[in-house]
Amino acid sequence: xxxxxxxxxxxxxxxxxxxxxxxxxxxxxxxxxxxxxxxxxxxxxxxxxxxxxxxxxxxxxxxxxxxxxxxxxxxxxxxxxxxxxxxxxxxxxxxxxxxxxxxxxxxxxxxxxxxxxxxxxxxxxxxxxxxxxxxxxxxxxxxxxxxxxxxxxxxxxxxxxxxxxxxxxxxxxxxxxxxxxxxxxxxxxxxxxxxxxxxxxxxxxxxxxxxxxxxxxxxxxxxxxxxxxxxxxxxxxxxxxxxxxxxxxxxxxxxxxxxxxxxxxxxxxxxxxxxxxxxxx
Numbered sequence: 001x002x003x004x005x006x007x008x009x010x011x012x013x014x015x016x017x018x019x020x021x022x023x024x025x026x027x028x029x030x031x032x033x034x035x036x037x038x039x040x041x042x043x044x045x046x047x048x049x050x051x052x053x054x055x056x057x058x059x060x061x062x063x064x065x066x067x068x069x070x071x072x073x074x075x076x077x078x079x080x081x082x083x084x085x086x087x088x089x090x091x092x093x094x095x096x097x098x099x100x101x102x103x104x105x106x107x108x109x110x111x112x113x114x115x116x117x118x119x120x121x122x123x124x125x126x127x128x129x130x131x132x133x134x135x136x137x138x139x140x141x142x143x144x145x146x147x148x149x150x151x152x153x154x155x156x157x158x159x160x161x162x163x164x165x166x167x168x169x170x171x172x173x174x175x176x177x178x179x180x181x182x183x184x185x186x187x188x189x190x191x192x193x194x195x196x197x198x199x200x201x202x203x204x205x206x207x208x209x210x211x212x213x214x215x216x217x218x219x220x221x222x223x224x225x226x227x228x229x230x231x232x233x234x235x236x237x238x239x240x241x242x243x244x245x246x247x248x249x250x251x252x253x254x255x256x257x258x259x260x261x262x263x264x265x266x267x268x269x270x271x272x273x274x275x276x277x278x279x280x281x
Contacts, residue, residue, distance in 0.1 A: 028274030090124025116141025
């Protein structure tokens with residue numbers, strides 16, 4: 001039996017115990033749950049059948065945007081929240097936020113509370129909204145500038161003409177002038193948990209190796225991935241996780257966190273179509 005064929009519980013029986021993480025991949029097939037620990041990618045299964053548009057996770061919860069509803073994970077699977085059709089979901093310090101059909105709203109105690117109006121929302125993260133006509137700020141949905149934004153994370157925005165970083169201190173200029181370009185060219189993905197930051201262009205995933213300053217380009221190092229496929233999303237937990245448009249699940253693990261002492265990126269194909277994102281609760 002190959003190592004890949006073993007479940008993570010079986011691996012623990014062989015003395016390879018490592019902290020276990022459940023990652024969730026959103027695709028046209030639905031939500032796929034993936035077991036991973038110590039750089040190993042274990043069993044995966046379909047947790048919810050739907051056509052996912054976006055996926056996010058925080059505080060032990062997974063949220064999914066679909067053409068019919070915004071879903072959240074429960075003890076019994078996934079349940080609709082009453083939001084209706086959604087194009088994006090995300091979490092900030094106060095909880096779940098969803099967008100769809102021109103509205104942005106927060107989910108609190110079983111109710112949705114309107115935050116503002118933004119059309120064609122593509123991504124939500126922390127206090128930023130990525131939309132076709134630029135970036136907006138939460139909670140008031142104030143326009144912050146740029147255009148054709150694909151993704152946002154922390155102070156970063158990935159757009160059709162570059163990766164930008166925002167200085168939230170206004171000083172003598174308005175909020176729209178506080179963007180500095182840190183990588184040129186179209187970027188479709190950016191992710192950050194404060195300590196780790198990644199960004200992807202068409203054929204390369206980059207990691208920010210100098211967190212003291214995100215410019216110039218040499219601070220961004222190309223990741224040595226086991227496949228040449230476009231990365232569509234990145235998220236963080238015990239390790240760094242990514243998913244490609246072809247459904248290859250990727251995990252980056254430190255040397256000391258693996259059973260064999262060899263870290264780096266590893267991958268496994270999930271065989272799911274129309275991949276939109278990856279999340280860890």
